[in-house]
Amino acid sequence: MHSPAMHSPADGTTTVTVLRDVRPWGGARSDLHVAGGVITAVVPHDANAPTDGVVVDGGVIDGRGLLALPGLVNAHAHVDKSWWGKPWVSYGGEGGVQGRIAHERAHRDELGIPGVDVTLAVLRESIRTGTTAVRTHADVDLGVGLRGIEVVREAVAALGGAVTAQVVAFPQDGVLRRPGVLDLLDAAAAAGAEHVGGLDPATIDRDPVGQLDGLFAIAERRGVGIDVHLHDGGDLGAFQIELIIDRTLRAGLQGRVNVAHGFAVGQLAVPRQAELVAAMGEAGITMTTVAPIGAAPLPLHALRDAGVAVGLGTDGIRDLWSPYGTGDLLALTTQLARLSGFRYDEDLVTAARIASADAGRFVGRAVHDLVVGAPADVVLVDAENVPDAVVRAPRRALVVAGGRVVARDGEVLV
Amino acid sequence: MHSPAMHSPADGTTTVTVLRDVRPWGGARSDLHVAGGVITAVVPHDANAPTDGVVVDGGVIDGRGLLALPGLVNAHAHVDKSWWGKPWVSYGGEGGVQGRIAHERAHRDELGIPGVDVTLAVLRESIRTGTTAVRTHADVDLGVGLRGIEVVREAVAALGGAVTAQVVAFPQDGVLRRPGVLDLLDAAAAAGAEHVGGLDPATIDRDPVGQLDGLFAIAERRGVGIDVHLHDGGDLGAFQIELIIDRTLRAGLQGRVNVAHGFAVGQLAVPRQAELVAAMGEAGITMTTVAPIGAAPLPLHALRDAGVAVGLGTDGIRDLWSPYGTGDLLALTTQLARLSGFRYDEDLVTAARIASADAGRFVGRAVHDLVVGAPADVVLVDAENVPDAVVRAPRRALVVAGGRVVARDGEVLV
Numbered sequence: 075m076h077s078p079a080m081h082s083p084a085d086g087t088t089t090v091t092v093l094r095d096v097r098p099w100g101g102a103r104s105d106l107h108v109a110g111g112v113i114t115a116v117v118p119h120d121a122n123a124p125t126d127g128v129v130v131d132g133g134v135i136d137g138r139g140l141l142a143l144p145g146l147v148n149a150h151a152h153v154d155k156s157w158w159g160k161p162w163v164s165y166g167g168e169g170g171v172q173g174r175i176a177h178e179r180a181h182r183d184e185l186g187i188p189g190v191d192v193t194l195a196v197l198r199e200s201i202r203t204g205t206t207a208v209r210t211h212a213d214v215d216l217g218v219g220l221r222g223i224e225v226v227r228e229a230v231a232a233l234g235g236a237v238t239a240q241v242v243a244f245p246q247d248g249v250l251r252r253p254g255v256l257d258l259l260d261a262a263a264a265a266g267a268e269h270v271g272g273l274d275p276a277t278i279d280r281d282p283v284g285q286l287d288g289l290f291a292i293a294e295r296r297g298v299g300i301d302v303h304l305h306d307g308g309d310l311g312a313f314q315i316e317l318i319i320d321r322t323l324r325a326g327l328q329g330r331v332n333v334a335h336g337f338a339v340g341q342l343a344v345p346r347q348a349e350l351v352a353a354m355g356e357a358g359i360t361m362t363t364v365a366p367i368g369a370a371p372l373p374l375h376a377l378r379d380a381g382v383a384v385g386l387g388t389d390g391i392r393d394l395w396s397p398y399g400t401g402d403l404l405a406l407t408t409q410l411a412r413l414s415g416f417r418y419d420e421d422l423v424t425a426a427r428i429a430s431a432d433a434g435r436f437v438g439r440a441v442h443d444l445v446v447g448a449p450a451d452v453v454l455v456d457a458e459n460v461p462d463a464v465v466r467a468p469r470r471a472l473v474v475a476g477g478r479v480v481a482r483d484g485e486v487l488v
Numbered sequence: 489m490h491s492p493a494m495h496s497p498a499d500g501t502t503t504v505t506v507l508r509d510v511r512p513w514g515g516a517r518s519d520l521h522v523a524g525g526v527i528t529a530v531v532p533h534d535a536n537a538p539t540d541g542v543v544v545d546g547g548v549i550d551g552r553g554l555l556a557l558p559g560l561v562n563a564h565a566h567v568d569k570s571w572w573g574k575p576w577v578s579y580g581g582e583g584g585v586q587g588r589i590a591h592e593r594a595h596r597d598e599l600g601i602p603g604v605d606v607t608l609a610v611l612r613e614s615i616r617t618g619t620t621a622v623r624t625h626a627d628v629d630l631g632v633g634l635r636g637i638e639v640v641r642e643a644v645a646a647l648g649g650a651v652t653a654q655v656v657a658f659p660q661d662g663v664l665r666r667p668g669v670l671d672l673l674d675a676a677a678a679a680g681a682e683h684v685g686g687l688d689p690a691t692i693d694r695d696p697v698g699q700l701d702g703l704f705a706i707a708e709r710r711g712v713g714i715d716v717h718l719h720d721g722g723d724l725g726a727f728q729i730e731l732i733i734d735r736t737l738r739a740g741l742q743g744r745v746n747v748a749h750g751f752a753v754g755q756l757a758v759p760r761q762a763e764l765v766a767a768m769g770e771a772g773i774t775m776t777t778v779a780p781i782g783a784a785p786l787p788l789h790a791l792r793d794a795g796v797a798v799g800l801g802t803d804g805i806r807d808l809w810s811p812y813g814t815g816d817l818l819a820l821t822t823q824l825a826r827l828s829g830f831r832y833d834e835d836l837v838t839a840a841r842i843a844s845a846d847a848g849r850f851v852g853r854a855v856h857d858l859v860v861g862a863p864a865d866v867v868l869v870d871a872e873n874v875p876d877a878v879v880r881a882p883r884r885a886l887v888v889a890g891g892r893v894v895a896r897d898g899e900v901l902v
Contacts, residue, residue, distance in 0.1 A: 161872065162872045162873055162875065162876050164832070164833045164875070165831040165832055165833070367781050367782075367823065367826045367827050368781075368782070368783075368784075368785060368826070368827050368829070369782075370782075371782060392879075396831055397831065397836075397875065397876075397879045398822075398826060398879050399879075400880060408812075409781065411812075412781045412782070412812060413781050413782050415782070417579040417810055417811065418578070418579055419578045419579070422811075458575065458576050459576055461576065461578070461811065462576050462811075465806075465811045465812050465813075466814060
């Protein structure tokens with residue numbers, strides 16, 4: 075247990091054998107046993123055993139009775155493009171989606187985007203605040219080709235399991251309007267991207283049927299998922315979700331298709347919203363949201379009741395679209411809860427589950443919770459209970475990923 | 489300079505004589521000289537002089553080149569009622585304004601609300617994150633009488649100048665619908681409350697003219713200001729703002745009347761909004777917002793252009809209305825900026841000014857900035873510039889209030 079072999083030689087991390095005296099989901103004090111990066115036992119903690127603060131001792135970590143949550147899951151990220159850690163970049167583009175796309179194309183080279191260092195900076199900051207798995211959209215376009223996907227893979231590999239990533243090959247600059255992009259998406263899928271992405275089929279490509287048919291053909295051919303950015307609102311957004319539902323059912327891709335943002339769902343009046351949500355549930359469509367301040371909130375309860383899994387993501391962090399964002403998914407959970415008008419404890423717990431345990435499916439994990447057989451991804455915070463953690467988003471005292479201590483007291487160790 | 493007399497005997501604070509090597513508003517490195525709780529000089533910092541980290545040495549504080557902002561101003565608080573620092577209180581009331589009022593009346597006694605300890609807990613947490621002045625609404629009703637105001641005064645006095653407060657005598661439970669409350673408000677004003685408050689004259693009292701006439705009569709008689717909570721939206725809210733404008737002009741109370749929340753202003757279509765905003769400016773009405781997630785944002789640029797000063801506040805913090813809120817006004821500035829869609833540097837700076845320098849009028853300060861003659865209230869953060877501080881809300885490295893160091897490295901000293 076106390077062998078130096080427990081210490082990873084490449085960095086300052088420690089391999090955990092026992093994470094003792096933590097309160098999973100705010101429940102009874104427990105010891106989590108870990109081997110091979112997996113939780114192997116969850117047993118009641120012996121409160122009479124001595125505690126010595128959060129200390130690392132040959133793999134036995136004292137959690138001091140802190141609240142434990144599963145590793146946070148960022149279900150919608152753009153880790154290939156950011157200027158996190160670089161000097162301030164004043165936003166200088168025009169407004170609107172198209173204005174931001176154009177601004178990004180014009181200036182990303184100056185910032186080394188996409189780049190491994192850029193991606194490492196974002197991922198390390200995310201790990202610091204407790205994120206241990208991401209689904210990230212990597213730009214695929216005629217300028218960078220598949221380089222964005224490659225830098226994500228390189229950065230994740232360099233972090234040695236501190237975070238896992240699924241990649242969406244993301245046509246940020248459009249699909250049909252940029253001949254050649256559909257072939258790039260197909261090549262990305264052939265090369266291992268877990269999902270192909272889309273972007274506002276109506277307002278960007280001006281051909282919703284054409285873009286979606288192109289994406290679904292790739293998904294069927296390559297056996298990958300689909301994850302479509304859909305900013306289009308109201309009836310136009312709802313119409314495209316209906317097109318997505320039809321094609322999902324026809325292709326037998328239930329459970330493999332995600333609508334990101336999907337502002338329309340929050341904007342529809344209830345009768346129409348209820349119909350659409352029910353149809354999404356029947357087709358196994360999932361949704362991801364970035365809990366945008368000022369937007370109509372998604373009807374989280376209705377979506378979950380209909381079987382539509384909802385994931386939470388950061389969107390871009392300090393990029394050429396916007397200087398906002400820190401990657402702190404627990405702080406974003408506060409935002410999601412506030413946006414949803416959650417006040418009751420059970421709702422606040424739901425928000426925490428959306429950001430962690432319930433989001434395994436967005437990052438290719440069959441089980442992601444503080445249970446035997448799950449990856450040993452654990453976040454400790456000094457909070458009284460889960461609702462307290464959600465409304466206050468305290469500093470992360472300890473982050474364990476894949477059975478290694480990867481952050482402690484707000485400092486990242488990888 | 490190094491006399492022990494510089495150390496305040498009552499607590500762990502230090503009286504500042506020079507705050508050296510700081511960057512006011514992100515500008516050139518400067519030394520701020522302080523005497524009698526006031527900034528007496530702002531001079532260029534000599535970069536060749538040695539620095540030793542943020543150390544306290546007989547009143548000379550080294551700011552290590554950190555970004556300096558004026559003390560943050562919480563222009564809309566409820567510091568008399570909170571359970572901050574107490575065990576978690578699950579929200580158990582009904583929805584809506586009336587549901588929350590009823591829930592609060594039923595349970596405040598159990599939590600010792602209003603109470604000096606409650607108020608001290610909130611104020612100390614606010615000071616910790618850089619707030620040095622508040623305008624707080626203290627509940628005045630048939631149950632607590634003026635006790636809420638008294639506890640605020642006692643708590644502020646106990647903090648020895650670490651924060652200053654203006655009080656609004658606030659009829660949280662209604663005015664006309666509770667016979668006797670108008671007399672209590674009058675008594676509060678006679679006893680020194682700086683403002684009398686109101687609450688949704690239409691939907692709570694069911695008599696907008698009656699409530700407003702009652703408040704304006706007190707304001708004219710006692711020479712105090714008016715600060716009305718107005719949740720009522722759309723045309724109903726706008727109508728009541730028009731009633732307020734009329735009475736403000738008639739009473740000659742320009743510059744003394746504030747509309748809090750005023751959701752209606754953000755909800756109106758632009759032509760009507762522009763008319764209303766112009767009329768508010770002409771009457772010298774001010775507004776305070778708590779930047780509510782999910783609400784229509786106030787048109788900040790239009791309001792400021794029309795001469796309508798806007799203040800930012802936290803609203804209640806962990807109270808019987810909602811478990812949300814931490815009192816961190818810089819984090820709330822991030823929220824205001826996001827809600828307003830601010831991306832350009834100058835807009836992000838405007839958000840910071842709304843939360844600090846431009847808010848002096850809400851707390852009875854003629855000047856509140858990093859300039860000679862202003863109160864020596866300074867917040868240091870490790871940020872590159874003001875926009876960076878606004879989008880990231882870093883931990884407060886040092887908080888000076890009234891010329892004393894009242895918080896350091898995230899720890900409150902009073």
